[in-house]
Amino acid sequence: MLYLSEILIQHHELQNFEELVEMIKQQSQLGERFFRIDVRPSFPDTPENWEDRLEAAFY
Template sequence: MLWLSEVLMQNQDLESFQELLELVRQRAREGERFLSSDVKPPFPDTPPDWEERIEAAFTSPLS
């Protein structure tokens, strides 16, 4: 299970929501099968629909 909080803690050098989306896509390509959006990303560019965008990046890792 990929926990969003764990991704953020392990990658404190991330500077934007867009970078986080790319990392989520990468982890999905590497074989992660489940995702938990357990915390809101702390970036200024985090959109209101952040949960849906993260889920879309995870389920469509090639886009």
């Protein structure tokens, strides 16, 4: 299972929400079957529909 908190901890180089979306797309192609959103990203450009966007990027 892929946790959003783990991505944020392991990838300090992420500078904005769009980079996070791309990272989740990459991680989903590595064979993870489930994605758990357990924290809210703290980027200044995080949109209101951030959960929907991250789930769409994973699936």
